[in-house]
Amino acid sequence: MGSISVRDDCVYCTGVPGGASLGNVLSSDPRLHPSFLILTRCSNRGILNRIIRVRGKSVEDYAAACASRLADVKALLAAPIQLTTAAAHLGGVAVECQVKALVVSYHGLSDWGCRSRRTNGPKEPIPRPGHGLIAGVKLMNDLYRKAKADPFFLMHLNRLMHPKGATDVDFIALRYSAEEQSETEIREWQHSLDYVCGWLRKNEDRSS
Numbered sequence: 001m002g003s004i005s006v007r008d009d010c011v012y013c014t015g016v017p018g019g020a021s022l023g024n025v026l027s028s029d030p031r032l033h034p035s036f037l038i039l040t041r042c043s044n045r046g047i048l049n050r051i052i053r054v055r056g057k058s059v060e061d062y063a064a065a066c067a068s069r070l071a072d073v074k075a076l077l078a079a080p081i082q083l084t085t086a087a088a089h090l091g092g093v094a095v096e097c098q099v100k101a102l103v104v105s106y107h108g109l110s111d112w113g114c115r116s117r118r119t120n121g122p123k124e125p126i127p128r129p130g131h132g133l134i135a136g137v138k139l140m141n142d143l144y145r146k147a148k149a150d151p152f153f154l155m156h157l158n159r160l161m162h163p164k165g166a167t168d169v170d171f172i173a174l175r176y177s178a179e180e181q182s183e184t185e186i187r188e189w190q191h192s193l194d195y196v197c198g199w200l201r202k203n204e205d206r207s208s
Contacts, residue, residue, distance in 0.1 A: 062101035069094035073193070077186070084181035084189075085174050088163040091193050092133070092171025095160055098200050099136035103129065105204075106140045131172050133161045146203055153199050156192035163189055 069090045076087040103109070103126065108117030112128040115121070129136035134157060138144050147153050161170055163181065181189065 060100075062097040062104065066094045066097035066101065069097065070197070077190070082180075082186065084186040085177050085179065087186070088181055088189055089171055089174040091189070092131075092160050092163070092174075095133055095157075095193070095196055095200075096131055096136070098197065099133060100129065102143065102200065102204060103136055103139050106143070131170065133157050143203060150199070153196065156195040156199075159189060159192040160196055 073087045073091045073094065076083040076090070106118070107114075107121060107126050109126055113125045115123065115125055126139060129139055134154070137147050137157070147157075163169075163171055163174060163185070164177075169177075
């Protein structure tokens with residue numbers, strides 16, 4: 001009726017035919033816990049189920065989320081009618097995720113609110129930086145020092161944080177805006193997105 005294997009801290013259940021009770025297969029194995037999340041993928045050979053433990057993986061996969069949001073931005077700007085405000089919103093989210101991924105790696109975090117594992121890291125727990133892009137960079141002393149030495153980076157990062165220029169409207173607030181960016185604004189914004197993402201990738205290894 002199906003088999004269960006454990007690999008890489010995940011439990012896999014394969015060979016469950018369509019229509020069979022997945023619960024019967026899972027409930028019979030003592031390795032499984034109610035806090036497992038079940039993801040199913042249907043195929044013509046039945047159902048493949050991957051059960052990933054929620055406990056023990058409390059930090060989101062920010063790198064994957066960043067890549068997904070950048071793909072969204074590309075699709076929105078490639079549309080016959082560009083959806084520039086949505087692109088600017090999701091582009092900011094992408095950079096937010098990229099920065100958070102760096103913070104997690106830089107400090108060796110297993111969760112927000114934990115202390116840094118760096119030899120000379122801060123004694124205070126590392127907080128979740130929220131939506132503030134510069135605030136996130138400031139959590140990494142080495143990276144922030146490099147950022148301050150590159151005025152272009154901070155300028156472009158600020159443009160991503162405030163796509164419309166006004167400091168009272170950040171990229172998160174754009175989800176409430178019905179006004180599209182102008183052709184000039186979105187062109188400059190795209191340049192800033194490319195610059196910031198490239199700069200963060202370039203300095204990723206050097207910051208760890």
